[in-house]
Amino acid sequence: MSTREKILAAVKKNQPPLSALPDISVFKVHEEDVVKKYSEMFAGIGGLLVSAGSLETVKDLVRKDFDQSKRILSNIPALSDVAEISDSDADPHTLEDVELAIIEARLAVAENGAVWLTEDVMGHRVLPYIAQHLAVIVREDSIVSTMHDAYAKIATEDYGFGGFIGGPSKTADIEQALVLGAHGPLSMTVYLIK
Amino acid sequence: MKIGLFIPCYVNQLYPNAAIATLELLQKLGADVSYPSKQTCCGQPMANSGYEHLTQSCNDLFVENFSGFDYIVAPSASCVLHVKDHLHSHANEAAATEIRGKIYELVEFLTDVLKIEKLDAHFPHKVGIHQSCHGLRGLHLAQMSELVAPDFSKPRHLLNMVSGLELTELDRVDECCGFGGLFCIAEEAVSVKMGKDRITDHTKHGAEYITSPDLSCLMHMEGILQRNKSKVKIIHIAEILNSSSIKA
Amino acid sequence: MKSTLDHAALAEEFNKDEERVDWHDGALWWIRQKRDRSAHQTPQWEELREAASAIKSNVISNLHDYLIQFEENLKKNGVKVYWASDAEEHNQIVYSILKAKEIKQMVKSKSMLTEECHLNEFLEERGIEVINSDLGEYIQQIDNEPPSHIVLPCIHKRKEEIGELFHEHLGTEKGLSDPTLLTRVARKHLRNVFLTRRAALTGVNFAVAETGEYVVCTNEGNADMGAHLSEVQIASMGLEKIIPERKHLGVFLRLLARSAIGQPITIYSSHYKKPRPGQEMHLILVDKGRSNLLARPDFRESLKCIKCGGCMNTCPVYRKSGGLSYHNTISGPIGAILAPNLDMKKHADLPFASTLCGSCSNVCPVKIPIHDQLYKWRQEIVKQGYSASRKTFSMKAMALTLSSPEIYKTAGKTGRWLLNNAPFAINNKFNPWYKQRDMPDSSQQSFGEWYAKNGSKK
Numbered sequence: 001m002s003t004r005e006k007i008l009a010a011v012k013k014n015q016p017p018l019s020a021l022p023d024i025s026v027f028k029v030h031e032e033d034v035v036k037k038y039s040e041m042f043a044g045i046g047g048l049l050v051s052a053g054s055l056e057t058v059k060d061l062v063r064k065d066f067d068q069s070k071r072i073l074s075n076i077p078a079l080s081d082v083a084e085i086s087d088s089d090a091d092p093h094t095l096e097d098v099e100l101a102i103i104e105a106r107l108a109v110a111e112n113g114a115v116w117l118t119e120d121v122m123g124h125r126v127l128p129y130i131a132q133h134l135a136v137i138v139r140e141d142s143i144v145s146t147m148h149d150a151y152a153k154i155a156t157e158d159y160g161f162g163g164f165i166g167g168p169s170k171t172a173d174i175e176q177a178l179v180l181g182a183h184g185p186l187s188m189t190v191y192l193i194k
Numbered sequence: 195m196k197i198g199l200f201i202p203c204y205v206n207q208l209y210p211n212a213a214i215a216t217l218e219l220l221q222k223l224g225a226d227v228s229y230p231s232k233q234t235c236c237g238q239p240m241a242n243s244g245y246e247h248l249t250q251s252c253n254d255l256f257v258e259n260f261s262g263f264d265y266i267v268a269p270s271a272s273c274v275l276h277v278k279d280h281l282h283s284h285a286n287e288a289a290a291t292e293i294r295g296k297i298y299e300l301v302e303f304l305t306d307v308l309k310i311e312k313l314d315a316h317f318p319h320k321v322g323i324h325q326s327c328h329g330l331r332g333l334h335l336a337q338m339s340e341l342v343a344p345d346f347s348k349p350r351h352l353l354n355m356v357s358g359l360e361l362t363e364l365d366r367v368d369e370c371c372g373f374g375g376l377f378c379i380a381e382e383a384v385s386v387k388m389g390k391d392r393i394t395d396h397t398k399h400g401a402e403y404i405t406s407p408d409l410s411c412l413m414h415m416e417g418i419l420q421r422n423k424s425k426v427k428i429i430h431i432a433e434i435l436n437s438s439s440i441k442a
Numbered sequence: 443m444k445s446t447l448d449h450a451a452l453a454e455e456f457n458k459d460e461e462r463v464d465w466h467d468g469a470l471w472w473i474r475q476k477r478d479r480s481a482h483q484t485p486q487w488e489e490l491r492e493a494a495s496a497i498k499s500n501v502i503s504n505l506h507d508y509l510i511q512f513e514e515n516l517k518k519n520g521v522k523v524y525w526a527s528d529a530e531e532h533n534q535i536v537y538s539i540l541k542a543k544e545i546k547q548m549v550k551s552k553s554m555l556t557e558e559c560h561l562n563e564f565l566e567e568r569g570i571e572v573i574n575s576d577l578g579e580y581i582q583q584i585d586n587e588p589p590s591h592i593v594l595p596c597i598h599k600r601k602e603e604i605g606e607l608f609h610e611h612l613g614t615e616k617g618l619s620d621p622t623l624l625t626r627v628a629r630k631h632l633r634n635v636f637l638t639r640r641a642a643l644t645g646v647n648f649a650v651a652e653t654g655e656y657v658v659c660t661n662e663g664n665a666d667m668g669a670h671l672s673e674v675q676i677a678s679m680g681l682e683k684i685i686p687e688r689k690h691l692g693v694f695l696r697l698l699a700r701s702a703i704g705q706p707i708t709i710y711s712s713h714y715k716k717p718r719p720g721q722e723m724h725l726i727l728v729d730k731g732r733s734n735l736l737a738r739p740d741f742r743e744s745l746k747c748i749k750c751g752g753c754m755n756t757c758p759v760y761r762k763s764g765g766l767s768y769h770n771t772i773s774g775p776i777g778a779i780l781a782p783n784l785d786m787k788k789h790a791d792l793p794f795a796s797t798l799c800g801s802c803s804n805v806c807p808v809k810i811p812i813h814d815q816l817y818k819w820r821q822e823i824v825k826q827g828y829s830a831s832r833k834t835f836s837m838k839a840m841a842l843t844l845s846s847p848e849i850y851k852t853a854g855k856t857g858r859w860l861l862n863n864a865p866f867a868i869n870n871k872f873n874p875w876y877k878q879r880d881m882p883d884s885s886q887q888s889f890g891e892w893y894a895k896n897g898s899k900k
Contacts (some may be wrong), residue, residue: 004525010733012506012679013729016742021686022496024693029485041706043724052570063727092671093637111484111696123590125718126670129663129710147692154688156653161717164695166707169663173578173594175601176469177621183629184663184710204605206889207854208882213889214445217500217897229893233848240844242798245837251845257581283799331800331813339478340756340804342487366471370758381795382874383454387463387762388797417879 013044029049031145033112035192042113042190045167046180052191055079058137060168061100061191066133076137077121086123093122099133101174101185108190109150114166115190116150120161134165134185178184181184197227197264200297201295202273202409203235205217208300209409212430216269219436220279223308226291227267230259233248242375246280261289261357264298265307269432271329271407274299299333300432301407305348313356317437318358321429322401324392325416326408335407338369349407352435362399369395373414389418396426403429448791452764466598467761473594474755476704476851477805478577484700494693495809498746501684502736508651508684509727515654521723530558532728536561536643536676539724540570543674545641551665552660553645554592554749555678557729557771561643569775572643575664577730584611590765592701592772593751597765598605614631642668644714646679646725646746648694652687655715656725657696659708668710675717681732682745694748697807702750731784744779746808753802753812759795762822768792775802779815782823790828791817854888 002007014144031037040050052058055078062082066072073095085104088114103122105115115136128134144150155163169184180186197220197328199212220227236256239251242356256277260266268274278299283290329349336347353359372378372388379385393415396404402425406412413427419426447455457463481487501508504805517521526532532555540548548565550556550572562572562583565869574583578595582588584607589595596604614627628675643748644665649656656677658665669675699705717723736742754760754774765773770781770789776794781789793816802812824831843853875881 002525003527003531007527007681007727007729007733008506008509008523009728011509011736013900014733014736015505016503016736016739019496019499022493024493024497027486027490027493027693034884036752037498045706045709074559080624092730096637102489109707111606114707114711119718124670126666129666147696149690151689151692156688159713159881160718162713162715164707164711166709169661169709170643171577171625171662173576173581173596174604174621174624175599176472177601179622179625182664183575183632183667184623198504201889203850203854209882210886210889210892217893227891229897231890231894234850235843235844237844239838240841242820243833243837244822244829245834245841246821247517247825248837248841249535252841253562255845255847284711289721292486327797327799331804332457338801342481343482347800368801370797370799370801372797375797376799377794379874381759381763382877383449383450384759384763384796387457387460388758391467391762413882414879416882417875420880421878426641437707 005032009031027146027148029145031110034143034145035140037110038108040114041110042167045060045113046170047167048115048187048189050189050191054153055137056194058191058193062100062135065189066100072100072102073098073120073123073127073131076104082096086127086178087125090124092124092126092130095126095130098127098131100133100135101127102135102137103128104137105142107144107150107153109147109164110143112148112166114164116154116162117165120163121157128165129184131185133187133189134168134190135191136165138190140192140194180191195225195339196264196265198260199227199229200233200260200266200268200273201229202268202270204413205270205409207374209430212269212409212432215419215430215432215436216267219432220267222436223310233259236273236276238273239375241276241280250284253281253283253290253357256281257283257286257289257293260293261286263296265303266293267300268297269300269407269430270409271299271326271333271335272410275328275332299329299335299407301329301335301348301352302333307352311354313317313355313401313435315367315435315437316358317356317434320360320362320400320403321349321353321403321405321434322355322396322399324333324404324406324411326372327370327405328413330368336368349431352431353405356434356437362396362401364395364399366395371411371415373411378414385414386418391416393418393424393426397424401426403427403432405429405431407431446546448689449763449767450794452767452769456764456767457762465766469597470755470761473703474874477701477752480700480704480706481581483807484696484730490693490697491807492808492811494697495607495746497685497690497693498808500686501682502742503746505681505736505746508686509681512649512651512684515651516725517764519654521654521717521725524724524726526726526730528730531558531724532678533561533564536678537565537568539674540641540677543640545570545674547639548569548641548643549573549575549635549639549668550643551645551660552579553643553678554772555645555680555730556643557589558730566614567854575635575668576634576660577625577662579727580628580632581607583682585643588766588771590773591751591754592749594809599651603727607832623813628825636667636671639668640672641676643676643678644669646677646683647698648685648691649679649683650688650691651684655688655713658712659710659715661709663710666710669714674722674724676726678726678728680728680730698748698750701805701807723743738783741779741783741815743810744815746810747776747780748808750807752807753806755803756801756838758799759797763795768795775816776810776811779812782819783818786823786826787828790823791822851890
């Protein structure tokens with residue numbers, strides 16, 4: 001018998017009688033103002049939130065807040081004035097020197113401040129992790145209350161890779177002292193647009 | 195209402211005043227209390243050490259002593275919890291089942307069965323409540339700090355009826371004292387450290403007395419207090435609730 | 443750390459430095475408080491725990507079918523699947539994957555399973571270097587010590603000690619101990635590691651049967667840095683990590699980080715489904731005692747664990763004895779109920795390293811009755827003969843005394859008489875009670891004696 005068959009046989013023999021799945025549709029939060037809640041949560045986790053209103057304003061803000069002499073990468077064609085448009089075929093190692101990545105979120109979650117990104121909006125899987133700084137464009141109407149609502153929207157979508165990102169990378173491994181910028185971005189900015 | 199008084203082994207031997215206070219308090223409140231003289235122990239010291247299988251004759255004796263009462267009351271949350279969870283008898287399981295449903299720790303008996311709303315007691319001291327873990331997480335004598343649920347405390351409810359008494363606060367409202375039965379011997383270093391830290395939490399908030407529905411926790415803390423020549427005393431909750439206003 | 447000392451002895455060592463115990467206790471209590479605040483801010487928190495527990499009950503009861511479904515979907519997604527019964531088989535699989543690609547260096551994100559399997563040692567013996575990329579695990583690795591906590595691997599170390607390690611291994615200035623500066627140094631060093639490793643191994647937090655994707659949660663971003671820069675991505679997971687459907691992630695991701703460190707969600711919750719072009723993805727399903735644990739009705743609920751570490755943070759024994767005292771990869775209350783399933787003799791002391799206070803069960807996001815299981819493991823360990831014969835002897839004497847009212851009365855009197863009249867017989871250093879505690883006053887008559895004289899008069 002192969003290891004696979006051995007394990008499956010043991011599991012089948014030892015598992016208890018079937019126990020039903022619970023109804024998780026009961027978890028409903030009626031958030032009065034998801035944009036406000038989102039903004040509070042995101043700030044609370046160490047993120048920077050700016051109500052930009054439009055992509056045009058985002059461009060101005062990027063110019064103002066980030067060093068234009070360094071590499072800024074995005075997959076959003078409308079930002080081509082301020083960012084190099086990423087090439088999804090590039091070797092991920094070539095992204096090592098990216099200073100700022102600008103990505104548009106598929107959705108954002110008010111209860112925890114996280115944004116949901118899939119690899120098609122990332123341009124490249126490693127980009128939101130390897131960049132020194134991360135900026136995410138969040139459309140106000142894409143904000144949902146909870147993770148339950150988020151998964152209801154994601155539903156059965158097929159993707160190769162997707163991730164929730166809830167702030168700048170962080171660690172508190174040394175004496176519980178919070179340090180922003182562990183291995184991923186040192187900062188994360190969310191630009192809210194209508 | 196016939197009440198069987200269960201006085202756990204170490205309370206019987208080492209803290210007779212707490213037992214007397216329990217008896218007197220129940221009598222004062224009009225209960226018909228008797229003490230079956232052949233009682234010994236609930237068997238918890240053996241069971242918690244992994245020897246539950248050796249507790250059968252102890253259990254049978256318990257059933258023999260406490261069958262036929264309307265209620266069984268004891269001034270020890272830990273022993274009551276053990277009986278509730280683990281009392282079984284090959285000889286008479288029906289009686290054991292009945293006892294498991296009828297046994298009450300003193301505080302819950304006063305608040306849930308007698309439902310007392312006032313007490314003629316006076317204790318003009320600053321008192322800190324030690325929530326014994328078995329009373330708290332086993333018998334739910336108060337809300338547990340880990341849960342997201344409404345606050346309540348049966349011991350606090352009773353102590354608030356005592357005139358002159360001032361309850362003191364704690365930083366960690368329901369942390370374990372480290373007694374833990376034979377844990378206090380087997381894990382001496384951690385046990386004592388836990389006890390010391392509980393005491394410090396009480397003393398830094400000004401408690402003169404530490405009280406609890408469980409004397410085992412108090413015995414452990416008393417040992418540490420006395421070794422360190424502390425002026426802070428331990429007292430079983432029954433002794434406070436039974437303290438007469440005339441004495442003061 | 444190789445040690446033959448039991449938890450009590452190791453805890454006694456740890457307690458020799460009281461200032462350190464206070465610091466350790468305080469750091470973990472602070473995390474427990476953050477967890478409380480976070481739980482209180484989450485509507486329907488207790489219902490969420492209940493739902494998570496029920497989902498895991500379903501998983502345990504239907505694991506066979508879920509495993510087959512998960513495997514099918516993994517294959518559809520282009521992921522290569524392996525099965526391993528034990529540590530040896532798991533380690534061999536990892537080795538063969540690396541060997542086929544002639545890879546000599548691998549970067550690894552946090553995985554308690556590979557710690558338990560001693561994968562790093564296995565690969566190093568075969569000429570493959572492994573670097574742990576989680577900062578805490580990296581620190582533990584350079585100090586040649588196992589993690590003391592599953593979420594906070596080096597919570598027992600002072601920053602000065604970490605500074606000294608960095609001085610020795612990374613060439614930082616002597617005396618440098620600022621956490622931000624040390625983290626920056628590690629960031630720079632490990633960034634180079636990520637960029638140069640062809641293989642990356644991650645653990646798995648949740649594996650979705652319905653879709654074949656698996657989710658890895660970190661705060662540092664180390665799993666993603668490793669995985670997305672690698673040409674060979676390996677994931678190792680215990681069988682119990684399965685969840686039925688994608689939507690169930692909503693329940694678990696709401697609970698995990700809040701229970702662990704009081705954070706609303708981990709910074710990164712990465713859903714790995716398909717390899718990127720040119721990349722290989724491998725996933726190893728590891729049994730290592732899980733199917734055996736399923737056969738133990740009293741203990742199988744421990745398979746629900748999502749490794750948040752909440753039980754450790756709340757456990758006063760853990761906080762005051764340190765994770766390394768548990769001499770097991772997974773320490774604290776959850777370690778004490780998982781370890782005996784793997785080796786009852788070696789871990790016979792762990793279920794006794796608890797006061798059974800029950801706080802662990804109350805914080806557990808999947809409602810494992812941890813303290814009840816500790817009690818049940820004690821019974822099992824004694825039944826299987828793994829307790830000291832001296833203890834059995836005294837327990838039998840106690841059982842005899844307590845089952846006979848007559849012997850009990852005499853013994854009680856003797857005990858009190860001894861306490862009172864011959865303190866030297868009891869109050870000495872061989873009595874662990876007396877070492878730091880006075881004996882109770884035993885000068886009075888017992889209540890039984892008092893009642894015989896006064897009881898009937900009332």
